[in-house]
Amino acid sequence: MGPKAKTKSIQNRKIGGKSDHLSREKQPEKVTELKEGFHRKEDTKDIWSPNIKTVFKALASARLCAAVWNNITDCDETYNYWEPLHHLLFGSGFQTWEYSPVFALRSYLFLHLYALPAWIYGLIxxxxxxxxxxxxRWLLGFASTTCETYFYKGVLQQFGPKVGRLTFLFLLFSAGMFQSSSSFLPSTFSMYMTLLLMGAWFQGxxxxxxxxTAISAFLSWPFAGIIGIGIAVDALVLxxxxxxxxxxxxxxxFVILIPIILVDSYHYGRLVVAPLNIVLYNVFSGHGPDLYGTSPWTFYFLNGFLNFNFIFPLALVALPAHLITRKLKPIKNQSFPIWLALLPLYVWILIFFTQPHKEERFLYPIYPLFGLAGAITWTCAExxxxxxxxxxKFVQSVTLALVISSSIVSVSRIVGQYRGYHAPMDVFLELNRLSWENEGDTEEYNVCVGKEWHRFPSSFFLPNNMKLRFIPSEFRGQLPRPFDPPPNGTWTIPPHMNDLNKEEPTRYVNAPLKDCHYLVDLETGQATEREPQYSQMTSEWEIIFQVDFLDNARSPQFLRAFYIxxxxxxxxxxxPYVLLKRRPISNKKKRQR
Structure with missing residues (x-):
């Protein structure tokens, strides 16, 4: 056998044998590219991507950190989810008007998904x-990790290793994913379902x-069904x-909606279809959610940059970038058009960006799509x-610079949020420490909040012998009320409830301050008749614990958004974010009274 024949034989064995660095599954695609003449030199350097185990471990580390250090950024999470869950588990908690049998907007089956593992954990x-x-929180982080890993597998299969590894890195360090992944919200659950449905679609x-898609729409948030539009077009049209x-x-x-109706009807004491009630209220009520505030058109653009920084504008231009560079074929061999994969993202943006009432959590279901769209844009840019x-080498250096700079900005955002706004959880943890020190004390105490009612981290942070009570503040909307005790606490129609966000004076303690043993407050330096500076009332209150809290009004906008x-x-x-304790009344004052 001559030298040329030997060389050809060795090359053939390398392509088909174990020495080939490509897996056998990739070989047909590799050979096809060689035959068709558009295999390029740089492609051989870009076939690497992290394996599934590595991705899972990295994501698990990030989401576990989120479970421990993430703040509760939305009072809706506390009062509409943590509080009803606390009532299911421990028999007490606050009830909002959405859980009144008169309105019945929220599903108890959604709560039971979390109540069951929590009950088992507490029992063991x-x-x-x-x-x-x-x-x-850890369970939420684990669920996010699992779904993100499955999504990554689908992206890898549909769009190749370039887009796959960039999507993974963009999601791993994203401040938005850090915040949303461990939040107890329907929009977070819908984000998990987005990861699953898109990952499943990409894998056929x-x-x-x-x-x-059905679970997301019926069990968590009806409007999340929009994410399935790409699947519908692909299945029905293509x-x-x-x-x-x-x-x-x-x-x-049938499989999902019937259990929801049965469970909710049991808890509300009448026939209830909670997903339908949400749609009726938000779309057909005449006022909808606009009662709770409206925001300018720039709200989501600012929010998108805060949570995804440079990746957010890249995501917005993914479709134009693909159309401009399609002749260069930056992404090959996908089973359906790229515009179809991006369709759910753009439809969601079109609908929600144009609504007057805007909230950060409304974007949670499409957070993973920002990472994917940003990766597609940058692959086109490469x-x-x-x-x-x-x-x-220059192209790879620019890509590395993008990933590193974006990750640093995201970490800066995460650290800034923790350092600036974690004080409420620290204060209520201090209450638990005081309770543990006085174990055996059977006296009941009232912990009062005024303007800080919306930062209460939930009854999970209240010791068993303490109750949260509201005192008047400048907030003139409707506050929640305690659930009636079990077993009929969920189906009893609570008095003084409205769906117009009108103030209900019955929510306040009967004798403001006199019934309060502890008081949690933020010392802003500004006082009104309904919001005095309680720490200055030294004859009645003493500060027993305080933590620094970021003063938004007197801090530069950029530095309060990112930590440098x-x-x-x-x-x-x-x-100061302070925990105050009522001073004991002296004998002299008692005699005067």
């Missing part, structure tokens, strides 16, 4: 309420994709799988750079 370990809270599993799609839509509806005959060492400490102003 006999844990206190704080540990149950953090156990559920239409049954799981349809089922995940693939003509009418029978399969319609059959599984019907099956999913193709443009290569088309300009720039060196591969030295600059944040120097230029940001902080004010």
């Amino acid at each position: 370990f006999h844990s206190n309420q704080v540990l149950v809270f953090y156990f559920l 599993n239409f049954v799981l994709a349809v089922l995940s 693939r003509k799988k009418w029978r399969m799609f319609i059959s599984w839509c019907i099956i999913s509806t 193709s443009c750079l290569r088309a300009l005959k720039l060196s591969e 060492p030295w600059f944040s400490e120097t230029y940001c102003k902080r004010i």
Whole structure:
């Protein structure tokens, strides 16, 4: 055998044998590219991507950190989810008007998904309420990790290793994913379902994709069904799988909706279809959610940058970037058009960006799509750079610079949020410490809040012998009320409830301050008749614990959004978040009274 024949034989064995660094699954695609003539030198350097185990471990580390250090940023999370869950588990908690049987907007089956593992955990370990809270936070982080890993697998299969690894890195360090992944909200659950349904769709599993869409729409948030629009177009228009799609839509509806109706009807004491009630209120009530505030059109653009920084504008231009560079074929061999994969993102933006009432959590379901769309845009940008005959080393350096800079900004945002706004959880943890020190004390205490009612981290942070009570503040909307005790606490129609956010004076303690043993407050330095400076009333109150809280009004906007060492400490102003204790009344004062 001659030298040329030997060389050819060795090359053939390398392509088909164990020495080849590509897996056997990739070999047909590799050979096809060689035959068709568009395999390029740089492609061989770009076939690497993290394996599934590595991705899972990295995401688990990040989401576990979120479970421990994430703030509760939305009072809706506390009063509409943590509080009813606390009532199911421990028999006490606050009830909002959405849980009144008159309105019945929220599903109890959604709460039971979390109540069951929390009950099992408490039963096995006999844990206190704080540990149950953090156990559920960890469970949320684990659920996010699992769904993100599955989503990554689908992206890898559909769009290749370039888009796959960029999507993974963009989501791993994202401040938005850090915040949303461990939040106890329907929009977070819908984000999990977005990860599942998109991952299943990318892997060709239409049954799981349809089922995940239905779970998201019926069990957590009806409007999240919008995410399934791409699946519907693909199944009905491109693939003509009418029978399969319609059959599984019907099956999913019955399998999911019937248990929801049964559980909710039991808890509310009447026939209830909670997903329908949410739609009726938000779309057809005449006032909808606008009662709770409106925001300018810039709200989501600012929010998107805060949570995804440079990745957010890249995500917004993913479709134009794809259309401009499609002749360069930056992404090949996907089973359906890229515009179809981006369709759910753009439809969501079109609908929610134009609504007057805007909230950060409304974007949670599409947070993973920001990472995917940003990765698609940058992959297209890399193709443009290569088309300009720039060196591969330069292209890789620019990509690395983007990933590192974006990750640093995200970590800066996460650290800034924790350092600036974690005080409420620290104060209520201090209450638990005081309770543990006085174990055996059977006296009941009232912990009062005024303007800080919306930062209460939930009854999971209240010791068993303490109750939260409201005192008047400048907030003139409707506050929640305690659930009636079990077993009929959920189906009793509570008095003084309205769906117009009108103030209900019955929510306040009968004798303001006199019934308060402890008081939690933020010392802003500004006093009104309904919001005095309680710490200045030294004859009645003493500060027993305080933590620094970021003063938004007197801190630079950029430095209160992102933490920068030295600059944040120097230029940001902080004010005390205090825990006050009522001073004992002296004998002389008692005689005077």
